[in-house]
Amino acid sequence: GENVEQHPSTLSVQEGDSAVIKCTYSDSASNYFPWYKQELGKGPQLIIDIRSNVGEKKDQRIAVTLNKTAKHFSLHITETQPEDSAVYFCAASGGSQGNLIFGKGTKLSVKP
């Protein structure tokens, strides 16, 4: 079945810097890749997603890139702000199993 690896597990950046979180997946049939943000005391919330027929997608300061050949996808946050501090999860689905398979999460800390 699908396996999703996520790096790094923790990431600390200065306010205004960029942050990049990377994920790899194993099932070449997977074709949907969402990113979820989890703030303290809350459940994960979808922030951006990408389908396999697209190489890049951007929404204001957030962008996701997908390399199907290498089976990896990345989340890019530019001009980070303290409120970006949270745990970010990547996920993949659409392969041999329909449900989302999550990465372990990345704890992002943005220092003012």
Next chain:
Amino acid sequence: EPEVTQTPSHQVTQMGQEVILRCVPISNHLYFYWYRQILGQKVEFLVSFYNNEISEKSEIFDDQFSVERPDGSNFTLKIRSTKLEDSAMYFCASNGQGIYTEKLFFGSGTQLSVL
């Protein structure tokens, strides 16, 4: 934005006891899910539920687990005889169409501690 609500936020129980975790999905959603996250590990799929039936379940969801929609609003996860390794954060989620490319709405989770 509409929310999935879960109660309780924390549950402490003794090993071997039964626990019921409760969720109120978003009112017009038809597909319901339970996920769990053991501390420091991945968020793992447990079960999906539609039309009063389990649609899909993972290997984790063994005979000790059951789900139910007892009325028009609640969706529950029952663990019959809890084990130490059941200690985790349990998330309920829902969406409208149940397709895998659709946004999942998650609740805030129930932290289950089995002593």
